Amino acid sequence: MATVKVHDKYKWKWYQKFYFISITSGMLVTLKYFLKCAILRQQATVQYPEEQRGYSSRFRGRHRLKRDEKGRERCTACFCCMWVCPAKCIHIEAALVPPEKANLYPEDKYAKVFNVDHLRCIFCGLCEEACPKGAIYLDGDIPKPFDNRDDFLSTKDTMLDKEGGPIIGTRL
Ligand code: SF4
Ligand code: SF4
Known part of the structure; x- marks a missing residue:
């Protein structure tokens, strides 16, 4: 037998x-x-939080959901952004638009729930690129540190542009 x-x-x-x-x-x-x-x-280093360093001009902000020129929500709950997200941090629940609210949405389906978990998001911008409706943009405020996990969850209420607000992100 050989010896090793x-x-x-x-x-x-x-x-x-x-x-x-x-x-x-x-x-x-x-x-x-x-x-x-x-x-x-x-x-x-700096004495954070009294002193703060500026962010790069290329740093992406938080997600914002846009309205079209008629004030309707652009998002039609197609799920493209949710499927393309590499961090799986977008959660959407679709619903049919009730007839009495047909003037508020461009199609017959809308996002009843639209959440983004910023504890998982890597700010890659793929959701913005994948959206066929130009509904989601990463041009919101810079995410701040929070001491509560729930505050990192952006809901549709916090992301959707206010009615009559500026229509930023005119990719369409
Ligand atoms: S920026 Fe990237 S990681 Fe964040 S929600 Fe969009 S696709 Fe997902
Ligand atoms: S934000 Fe855009 S890609 Fe995402 S569900 Fe809405 S329409 Fe589809």
Whole structure:
């Protein structure tokens, strides 16, 4: 029976001994920031929440649901945004539009429930791209920290543009 020399099998290869180059470059980065703080007195962080850093101009805001030029909700509950969402954080429940409210919606179906869980959302913008009606945009306010999980759930009431409000997002 062949004998396996365990210590040979796990012996370092010669090229693996160059690990110290990566460790040294990492330590130099740490040293650079240490010297910046210690000698140049450059702050590495800010006193949050009294001081706050600005967001990038490319940072997407929270979702908003749009109305059309007649004030009707653009969303027709087609579920495209819900299916495309990689984080599975959109929850929609569709309902038929009652005849007496037909003037409030462009089609015969509307989103009775439309929730977005901002604890799961990664702000990729795919829902905005997938929407065939130009109904959802990530142009709302910047999400703030909350101390309650429920506050991270945006409902239709909080996302839908107020009637007569500005119609932003004119992709259609
Ligand atoms: S931005 Fe991305 S992760 Fe967030 S709800 Fe839209 S598709 Fe989902
Ligand atoms: S927001 Fe757009 S994609 Fe999402 S359900 Fe409504 S119409 Fe469909």
